[in-house]
Amino acid sequence: MSAHLSIENVCFGYGARQVLRNVSVELKKGDILGLIGPNGAGKSTLIRIVLGLSTPSSGRTLLDGVNIGTMMPKLRARRIAYVPQSSPLSFPATVFETCLLGRTPHMGSTPSRKDLSLVEEMLARLRLEDFAFRPMSELSGGERQRVMLARALAQETDVLVLDEPTSALDIGNQLFTLRVVAEIARERGVTALVAIHDLSLAARFSDSLLLLDKGVVVSHGDWKSTLTEEVVRKVYGVDVEVGLLRGVPVFSPHELA
């Protein structure tokens, strides 16, 4: 099967500082790619480039063979959705209103009944219907994260880009959020790019991993080949023990290397 989303030789720099160097990766439809690496490795920059928010200094990103950078913004928004790490809380908006914004690229100046029922469905799926008319500011971090995921799912795209979706969540919400992403990927063939710090969760929920360090791809593939103890020591400077607990990969950090 040909690539659904491909990143080809992408380079990016702020002035003289190179943030990404020749990053290439291909994702098939329905794949979940876990994007891992230490702070400052270039994960967020790569995410911005895939979203079309930043333009690479060289290289390109393609969705079904079409350059993402040259897509019309509205058409791009119908194909790629974004779940940010956090959301501003400037003026009061309810959960329903926030989630409905996901329909923006599909609607004119006002939402249709279809838009509304889709939002209703997503709120139910993410167990948010009881909060539907609460202001966002009254929600916990985990609930807010679920609203942002619901908004992205309501956008009905075939690519989902998530930037550290679980970093501020308790373990229950971490598991719930990533399970929903995995289900959606399987059910609808949605391709997902997930930047994530937790190596155990990354290994558990991704079809493949891309390990970045200082803007360069260190390794790419399934978790066993990508995250060897040696690679982790080299990239993160930490001695880890890797094991399987009831079939689930677990990375246990021991000591600074």
Added chain:
Amino acid sequence: MEVATTAGVPNGHAVQGTARRYLQAGRWRLAIVLLSLLGLFVLAGAVAVMGISQTGMATLLAVVVEKISFGLVPANADPQQARVLLHLRLPRVVMAIVAGGSLAFAGVLMQAITRNPLVSPYTIGVSSAAAFGASVAIMFGVGFSAAGLYFVPLTAFLFALGCAALVFSMAWLRGMGAQTMVLTGIALMYLFSAMTAAVQFVATQEQLARVVHWTFGSLNGIGWDAVVVAGLALLVALPLAQAKAWQFNALTSAGDDVSRSLGINVAMLRGLAVVLSVVVSAVVISFTGVIGFVGLIGPHVGRLIIGSDHRYLIPFASICGAALLLLADTVGRMVFSPTVIPVGIVVAFVGVPLFLHLILSRRSEYFS
């Protein structure tokens, strides 16, 4: 990869109700907008006839109908009364509505694009620039210019636009970010205030009095010419902003990056909002002088009552601003009658208690 199910979560259209509730809330909000618009008209009629002996709303209606039917429907009113109504009272009342509406409208847009509840035409420097322009005109120009009567408002307007252009280009250089806009605006506000103070420092007694009076902001001596110009500006700007209401929703509650990922051209939206809000508020301020507060408080009163959805907030906040300024001007006209207190002073006395009441009585999450 693990794929387990999130147990207990229903798929499909199992739940009805939240969508219906959202629609109902929308209908309520629309009803509030329409009713408040009606209320504004009634209020305008009531205050227009206040203080004119033996004149009621019926007389007002008859006089207006006579005028717009070009005399086909005679009003049979006292010609003196009709003159007072048509040439003194009505332009003042309509200008209060247009000015209050314009300033609140500009405030909504400015707060939306900066995601900052403290921003208004005043904080972004537009008012101070207009005041400086007016001071310069009063000091050096009056009586010499071909523009004659309009010299002061015209100069004020040009300075306000110049200030906005500076804010805009600074923001443009820095990628149209919200913070740059706010900080540049505040810096320019101080600069223009200082320059106005400098002008006042060298002014004669008579010039100083006029400059200071201008900065109070007043509807005294407003004629139909000002009403038409400011009214047209608002009538053009309102539908243009209303068409982008949904995008303002995204920008305020989702931020720049998510808005762009939703397909919105954020830089263009900011540009449009700056142009609309600056032109509309600058036109008003040029004619009336500095009226602060309405542009800041109108949007908040609107939001506290009707919520943050800009499809309803833009018209409703404008109506709130209009009503607030109309009430303030009426109070200023009546309390020490026949002395008229400038509306720019009264509006804070009327608005602050109302605003504090809303803060204390309304939803707590608003100011969290």
